Amino acid sequence: MTPLGLYQPGTSVLHRAAAGHKFLALLALAVLIFVVHSPVWLGVTALAVTLGYPVARVSPRRCLQLVRLLVPVLGLVFAAQWWLVGFDSAAVVCLRLLVTLGAANLFTLTTRVDDLVTAVERGLRPTRRFGVRPERLGLLVGLTLQAVAALSMIAGQTREAQRARSAERSLPAFAVPFLIRTLRHADELGEALAARGVDDD
Amino acid sequence: MSEARNTSISQSSGRALPAADLARTVVFAAFIAVLGLFPGFYLGGAAVPIVLQNTGPLLAGSILGARRGGAAVLLFLALVALGLPLLSGGRGGLAVFAGPSGGFLIGYVFSAVVVGLIVQRATPRPGLLVLLLANVAGVAVDYLVGIPYWAAFTGDLRVAAIQSLVFVPGDAAKLVLVSLVAAAVHRAVPTVPAASPRTAED
Amino acid sequence: MIEFEGIGHRYGEHAVLDDVTLRLTEQRVAFVGANGSGKSTLARMINGLVHPTGGRVLVDGVDPARQGRAVRNRVGFVFTNPDSQIVMPTAGEDVAFSLRKKGLSRAERERRASGMLARYGLAGYEEHPAHQLSGGQKQLLALCSMLVLEPDVLVCDEPTTLLDLRNKRRFVELLEQLPQQIVLVTHDLDLLGNFDRVVVLDEGRVAADDLPEPALEHYRKLIS
Structure with missing residues (x-):
């Protein structure tokens, strides 16, 4: 559906596993790490998650990106927690973070957005009796991505207009006209959707 | 869907057409995503930069009201969770909900709803004071969700609350900015929270 | 009439x-x-x-x-501004969006969308991001999305x-x-x-x- 996305193409076991199963495994892992309080076992879990990266053949560049994102967060949390509570607590909290962030990120890297949408649509089917229409998720994703493209263009034009009036540094001078044009776009899109029978669904 | 309700897209009373509703929700979710493309702004000597995107949920509530504003934020977060890099800095995926700020992201939905509920009470259109009040409440609700969520990791509510203090200066600047912008938009487009009576432009 | x-x-x-x-x-x-x-x-x-x-x-x-x-x-309707009537990210998806309630298979929807695009000079644009089309092409796409419903x-x-x-x-x-x-x-x-x-x-x-x-x-x- 979209070239956009954090998915990294591949053929590993983790790539081939069904999106629904991977998601359930992720949930189980999340529960597990809140039940386990032993730093040793949390450390083992963290190691297992880390091993998932070479298994999925995640590119070194992506891994480095992740490390650069994780280290400051973990460092900050560790320092604050050590200072406020103690070393053991700091270790447990950081290991928990490492496991959840690492596993969730691995999930996103190895799961195509399309497959995930299909899995969610299927998984949420029982909610239909409450009036939810999960089968529309795919359409919503498409509609929103197209709206992102349209609004990016509008944002660019608003920015140029702002420059032309040399009000570059004023945030409201950008935000107000951008919002007004956003709302107008929404009105026009609403009419277009109505003309294409969305009200008649 | 009953046809009787659709008496007119231009009728000011009654509900807007579902298509108009859907369009506003979708476009505002996209609006929040587009805000993420802009770098942070330093406002009024605040030490922490305002990530423009963080104003999105408050703006959604301030401008669309509780139902559509909340739905727009929920849709935006769903897209992020699906793995689209729509959070500022090109982040996305489930991992962003796992870190210290994950609860604050989830809290955004409640922020938008609470802001919307308060703003909707102001008729015919909300003034600056109402908007400020609504956005203070909206930010507070975000903390009410975000802090316990983070406490689940740290195991200590007090510690989580202290650590969350770093967000306070930025959020204070942010809610003033949102209120000013929303007040201006309501002045310019006075029909915003209602069913959007519109004239076919010809 | x-x-x-x-x-x-x-x-x-x-x-x-x-x-x-x-x-x-x-x-x-x-x-x-x-x-x-x-x-x-x-x-x-x-x-x-x-x-x-x-x-x-x-x-x-x-x-x-x-x-x-x-x-x-x-009754089909084509609006003034092509940017706000194209609703899906690619040209093919946008045309197929019109067919979503026709009870057709996904493959059939895609086939009809491709046929429609080809007939109006947009052959091969199925996967093309809709917002990158020229103004004239966008209006043709809007037309296709309506005409596909006959x-x-x-x-x-x-x-x-x-x-x-x-x-x-x-x-x-x-x-x-x-x-x-x-x-x-x-x-x-x-x-x-x-x-x-x-x-x-x-x-x-x-x-x-x-x-x-x-x-x-x-x-x-x-x-x-």
């Missing part, structure tokens, strides 16, 4: 249309008039996007205010206003070749030579209703 019977419309205190009665049987009809003359509002009534506050509209005997769904199945009537509200001269001409020539009944709202008077009927609206009333030449002459006098 499209019938307007004593149509009136007001937004609050402001009357946009006043006692308009028309029977449109010709295949190519144009509405012209100044800004605020009510022509876009009148066009929107044909597929029930706007409902009249007085009188009634009938499309082949069906009232869009009562049976909107039935009418929208037969409507009987196609209403176009100033579809050429944002196009350059060459694309304006191409678009109107294309409209003239369609088997559908066309109702074109426009400011581009030069493009109406081959139309069967031109209705001039002024301040919510029909000011002239004739063949293109006399009607447009009347309109030019009106605005000068």
